[in-house]
Amino acid sequence: MMGLTKLVLYLTMCGIYALSKPTEKKDRAIHDKELSDKVHDDAESFDYDHDAFLGAEQAKTFDQLTPEESKERLGQIVDKIDGDKDGFVTEEELEKWIKLSQKRWIYEDVDRQFKGHDLDADDLVTWEEYKNATYGFLLEDGDTDDSYNYKQMMARDERRFKRADQNADLFATKEEFTAFLHPEEYDHMKDIVVLETMEDIDKNGDGFIDLDEYIGDMYTADSDGHEPEWVKTEREQFTEFRDRNKDGKMDKEETKDWILPADYDHAEAEARHLVYESDENKDGKLSKEEIVKKYDLFVGSQATDFGEALVRHDEF
Template sequence: MKMEIRPLLMCFALCVVYATSKPTEKKDRVQHDALLSSKEHDDGTNFDYDHDAFLGEEEAKTFDDLTPEESKNRLGKIVDKIDADEDGFVTEAELKAWIKKAQKKYIYDNVERQWKDFDMNNDGMISWDEYKNVTYGTYLDDPESDDGYNYKQMMARDERRFTMADGNGDHIADKEEFTAFLHPEEYEHMKDIVVLETMEDIDKNGDGFIDLEEYIGDMYNHEDEMDEPGWVATEREQFSEFRDKNKDGKMDKEETMDWILPADYDHAEAEAKHLVYESDTNKVSRH
């Protein structure tokens, strides 16, 4: 579906105008997409949600002090970037890709902050040796030290993940590969490593599965309170009714993946469809 850029720009300009007008906690292993906005999605009242979804919440704040005309000019430049094929139209796919980029901005910002710490020779790449030396340098100087951490095991685990993220197998990561290493939950080809690491963390008896007590034990420390909080009983039911799909009393790799990496509702796609519909003023869309 395509729509002309000008109506889309006008829609977002309108968004900007409106936008300026302890119980025991459990550990959550489930990987969720970042929210498009913390605001309520109610276009009948304002367009704050759409504004944040389109720009990202932090970027959206920079528009607060701009006049409508300044906002329109700035948004025009952004919309030109969205139109990847430069055909004068914005497709749902282009808009979805842009929203996802805004949604994941915190990830890319995190990678940028860490990049200079590991790229020791400033060649625009990060080798495994660079990462290893920065992260485990003290341990490598004195591998016999005993301060309560198993650095050898941690380093082996990091190297395994680094190798998985390193697409061409040269043990050197470019920006995208390093992002996959730091945030494997965001990449399809890294999902197996996310599941494997999760299972290794929770599977205390080393049998390659997660049983009920291991599942609960990962979320709740039984020694913290005399009585279990109500959510613990709910989680026991969740395990039996939904997590353990084949009812064998434990979760295997596939069941664990369904738990921590669920096929969530695609908020970016839904928002892209919504914005195209609202912006397509004559409701004549191109495919």
């Protein structure tokens, strides 16, 4: 059903989740994500580093290659990371690769949706193309029981599309379409992310997020009234840190600080860590030999489809 498909897609794009179970917590903060859900403890394993270097999905497939095969294919990746082809990988080049690996799913999503919405294959997606492809069922069927909600979604999408369309011609390039689908990745889209978040949570429509709305966004009370410990912690977080001016609610700036916190650059830190651990001659950069010698740190002796990874990174 197109209506259900659209709803699922829309909720995914906007970061809205199904109702939480009593013990689940929904995290809206965007830019403080770790590079892996593994513990970063090299004394235990290099799993975190593998996820960071390859992306978690690619790292999951590392279970077929011998150490010799891993070294060979790691050497191929090194050639791709070495952007200026000087025979060395700098910390900056490694950081760029890590960021690309982490965001591969974004580019795959954009590629798929861009092709699906570029109806005339001119490498541009107009608002009309997106609207017709996404909401055509609504335009054709007229008012239905769900039409009010879909009309709200369409208006919200149009507002976001126009913000992503920086030259205001209503034609989205692939970069602009990426900003439309993934606004959290672009500085000029941050206000839209904050506005949409506040619209989602602000149930009484007063333009603020109070404590009950904040908790209600991430937690649905259990029938027995028992409140998990993390909910109590979130109440304290709201009172002590989220609500900086202590007026009992979060305004636009306080909401922005919550969902778009000042970045700790995990990719930069991981690149620095990998260089430190692998740079035998301490010249501040890595040769292919140094990287391959530490293959267990970068990729281990498991399998991945490096060929696919190389092709994908060529497209970035």
